[in-house]
Amino acid sequence: MIDRELRLAGAVTPLAVAVTLSAAVVLTAGAAMAQAPTKAIRAQREIPEDSLLDVGIQIFDPGLPPGDSYVLEEDLIFEDIRKSEARHIPVRLMDTLQATGQWGAVRVVPKGTRSTDLVLRGKIVESTGRKLVLEMRAADSSGREWLEKRYKQIADPRAYHDEEIDREPFQELFNQVANDLLAARDKLEPDELRAVREISELKFAAELAPVAFEDYLSVDRKGRTVAVRLPAEDDAMMERIAQIRERDYLFIDTLTDHYANFEAQMREPYDNWRKFAYDEEMAQRKIQKKARVQKILGVLAILGGVMMDGSSREKQAVREVAVIGGAMAVRVGMSKSQEVKLHLEALRELASSFDSEVAPLLVDVEGQTMRLSGSIETQYVTWRQLMRDFFIAETGLPVDPDSGEPAAAGTPTDSTLE
């Protein structure tokens, strides 16, 4: 009898050890994703003007999977929060890049903004209070790809619990992006950086005055834009283009201010949501692990009880305890699963409260930026026409009024007045 009990104990012990080890693996799985602290590399000396590239960070793709909002909420993806984050994260990234002093003007721009030296695009793959995953791409005005990488970070818990004001939980991720951009830039020679600036300028000029500047650029075999010639330093058309470009900068500055204002207004409710979401997620994960372990142990106990020899009354009692105890453990595990659902429900409630606070701000910033973009676009139409008229007046070359290209010989044009 003693031998049998010993054999049973010998059979159960490895199982218990295996379960304990599994639980340990589950508990430490999250730690595998943590990253070492990363600081953004700041410029130690002044960078020459012609090596300073301007950076345009486009509003991010919110990464909303297809499906209606109810379906998304089942996966704890909230549409308005994602759309807000699609503006919040670029502003935070802009602050990070500006703080390094490694770049020229860094702005947040809507999609389709005219040529800047370097354009940064991002997509939110996953965003909870605990974890952020972004897909980032960067390319310069010549079409050279600088970056194509997925970044992820587990939130720095100190940002939520240490009462530190304005500490971004995912700052390390932004620092890593900044450092990777810097590493890509440092691979280029100063001449190449200068060429990027020249190409940006010529692309802008060609868009405004194609008849004058289109043939300054061409595309090489790698599909990259190259400047085949440069305008004279005192080129009158380039001076006008430069004046328009100054207004374009001011327009983009103004758009960036809109996004920055929005980000500042949504920061408090967003930080509250993130903190709560982080706490809820951590609690939920704890409960889930406990529930899992409880269920596993309960099942093992039931199995063990079932397999036990119930030939004697004592053994019968032990067997019953094992089975009943195991069943109770399973029930407790299941009730913990119910707790998890309550936490999820709390998250949904908070997201709904965030929506009611931030949705009007989101509508407002989208409306303002569209209004401003529409107004400036009207000016661009006028400027394109004026550039064309200047070209005709200064060169005397006929221009096909339909295509804006120099007309073929003998084509009647509107320059017959002269």
Place this chain on the structure above:
Amino acid sequence: MRHSAKAVTGRRIEILTLAAGVLLLTACASGGGSSSSLPSLPSPSSSPSLPSVSPPSAPSLPSPPSASLPSAPKPPSLSLPTPGGECKGGDGQGGSSGPDGAQTAEEKRASLDSEFDASLAETDRMLLQEKETLAQNRPEAMNASSSGGGSSSSGSLGGLAGAAGSAASSGGSSDGNEASSGGGGSATDASGDSNSAPVGSHSAPGSEKGTAEKDESSKRVPADIPDGRDDDIVARQLREAATSEDDPELREKLWNEYRKYKSGRG
């Protein structure tokens, strides 16, 4: 808009060409004047004068040389030949063209330049108005925080735009110091924690907190400067810049600019 502008411009040029040809035939055929002495015509871009040259009022077909032209509303710059048929050219009557057409091109360019300048000025006005509205509606969160500012001020257009742009772009330093000079507790926390913020470069490291900060800020405001309650957006930005400036010389210059601006506004 682009197509309609082209269509209108083309139509106007056709009418003007026709008018020039008729006048030339009428005037020069009678007086034997030079065919190159065309009356000056308004350039296509000087649109305010063009509407009066509309098809119904265009000069009529050639009439007997001694007949006067039908009276029709004429553009201010259009100079008609004298009844004697003498063709005048290039003598400043509304800028008639010279033999090589250079003056006409010059006028045209001048007209385009003024239109271009007007469009730039309109854009400046619109964007500055937008920036002022943004600055007025800037949330308190931005004033208390060293981050969340806009981009650098490249592309700003002069003093007013620069002031608006730098206030929007510097975000933390001037606004943070304004908040600290106002004595807000959150500003104290913000400045104390600024080293951990992403944009730490805007704040002076190790800046003092609380009352020491308030004393420091009050020392930066000269005694003759009023409390600024009636400051408009430009005066407020000058005040912020002066208060946050560490260099005493530059600070005094900024206060002088503030004084000049306030006295100029009355």
